[in-house]
Amino acid sequence: MTTTSAQETEGLFQLPTEVEEFRQSARAFAEREVAPLVDEAERTSTFPVQLFKRAGDLGLLGLQFDPEWGGAGAGLLPDLIFREEVSRVCAGIAAGLGIQGQIGTAYLARHGSSEQKDRWLRPALAGDLITAWALTEPDAGSDVRAIRTRVSRDGDTFILNGRKTFITNGPTAGAIGVVARQSDDRFAVFVVEAGDEGFECERVLEKLGCRSSQVGELVFDNVRLDESRRLSPPEGSSIEAILDVLIRGRVLIAAASLGVASAAFDMGLAYAKEREAFGRPIGRFQEISMKFAEADARIAAARLLTYRAAHLCDTRDAVPIRECAQAKLIASETALWVVDQMMRVFGGMGFMRGSPIERLYRDVRYFQIVEGTTEIQHRILAKELGL
Numbered sequence: 001m002t003t004t005s006a007q008e009t010e011g012l013f014q015l016p017t018e019v020e021e022f023r024q025s026a027r028a029f030a031e032r033e034v035a036p037l038v039d040e041a042e043r044t045s046t047f048p049v050q051l052f053k054r055a056g057d058l059g060l061l062g063l064q065f066d067p068e069w070g071g072a073g074a075g076l077l078p079d080l081i082f083r084e085e086v087s088r089v090c091a092g093i094a095a096g097l098g099i100q101g102q103i104g105t106a107y108l109a110r111h112g113s114s115e116q117k118d119r120w121l122r123p124a125l126a127g128d129l130i131t132a133w134a135l136t137e138p139d140a141g142s143d144v145r146a147i148r149t150r151v152s153r154d155g156d157t158f159i160l161n162g163r164k165t166f167i168t169n170g171p172t173a174g175a176i177g178v179v180a181r182q183s184d185d186r187f188a189v190f191v192v193e194a195g196d197e198g199f200e201c202e203r204v205l206e207k208l209g210c211r212s213s214q215v216g217e218l219v220f221d222n223v224r225l226d227e228s229r230r231l232s233p234p235e236g237s238s239i240e241a242i243l244d245v246l247i248r249g250r251v252l253i254a255a256a257s258l259g260v261a262s263a264a265f266d267m268g269l270a271y272a273k274e275r276e277a278f279g280r281p282i283g284r285f286q287e288i289s290m291k292f293a294e295a296d297a298r299i300a301a302a303r304l305l306t307y308r309a310a311h312l313c314d315t316r317d318a319v320p321i322r323e324c325a326q327a328k329l330i331a332s333e334t335a336l337w338v339v340d341q342m343m344r345v346f347g348g349m350g351f352m353r354g355s356p357i358e359r360l361y362r363d364v365r366y367f368q369i370v371e372g373t374t375e376i377q378h379r380i381l382a383k384e385l386g387l
């Protein structure tokens, strides 16, 4: 049996000092740059696009990507801390920034040529170009193999036809990674630019929560693209190869869930100490204090799973599918449970439009849907277990 030193054991449960220090910078960005914009952005359902540039200037977009293209080469863990801290202040704004610097540019960062990275990744990470990732269609969400958007060759060029929906940053994006069917069982990823003939964002969708992230329905009507737009290999890819890059995105959704759960917890705790009933603060009633005890433990457990998954993503060659699914499942469901409990702590005040917990109650529903629903995480885990 091998022995583990006390220091190494501690390392299993604590983030590296530099990552904790980075958390302070991420929190400062969230509180100073994001927080003042939240009310207006949520009220008007508009993403404050100036934040892309601000985050890019501060090197906060693409923390996990190669420094050659403007990333920080810091791995997934700091990126996750950034997502957690911004989500603590506003899940919608964090979602828009997350597509830009994390999920939407991941395929380009992995598979793009130097010319393609120079053209789209570098300006995206600098905050000069807004990006989106378009996979979901009206008739194909969880069932990604059912997508109908099709790309076909026409001489030296390609023609793209189809429709994508629920696309974050779709209404404002300058470059969109579009997943299309190339043949019966091969898929391709092409970059469509705003202004390409035949492409339009047909409508901006109204949402229950995360209102400050803009989501659109995109139409591709005989969009003609040259070879420089193709990110995938000429023979196409299996859908698994395309999704492989996105699995790490599940950990980022887990981190965002932690941010919202922590925000709800802090808000609820302050209220429980201040609000009085029957001559004492409500937090002194066991029925209320137990909610905090339980939430504290559940958030801590979700946090450990999330950081472990990120650590494994950073240190293993193979994507840790099982650990990513565990983290996404537990963190997103924990956030839902915590926000629900905190709503109860706020009583009637929580039900009032405009109360801070009311926004979290709407926003938290996002996490059980994106990057694979809860049911899809169950399927992934069951499959990993041979069921």
Ligand SMILES: Cc1cc2nc3c(=O)[nH]c(=O)nc-3n(C[C@H](O)[C@H](O)[C@H](O)COP(=O)(O)OP(=O)(O)OC[C@H]3O[C@@H](n4cnc5c(N)ncnc54)[C@H](O)[C@@H]3O)c2cc1C
Residues within 6 Å of the ligand: 099, 133, 134, 135, 136, 140, 141, 142, 143, 165, 166, 167, 168, 169, 207, 210, 215, 366, 369, 370, 371, 372, 373, 374, 375, 376, 379
């Ligand atoms: C705010 C928001 C932003 C988004 N941003 C993007 C984006 O930027 N880019 C993008 O491509 N997509 C985006 N999406 C789409 C998102 O990824 C899909 O909504 C998600 O994958 C679920 O697909 P669906 O909505 O079609 O639901 P469906 O797949 O129709 O699922 C409906 C229900 O059936 C369940 N279900 C489906 N299949 C199974 C199964 N095999 N076993 C058990 N249960 C099953 C689901 O869990 C769910 O409960 C976004 C969605 C939202 C809400």
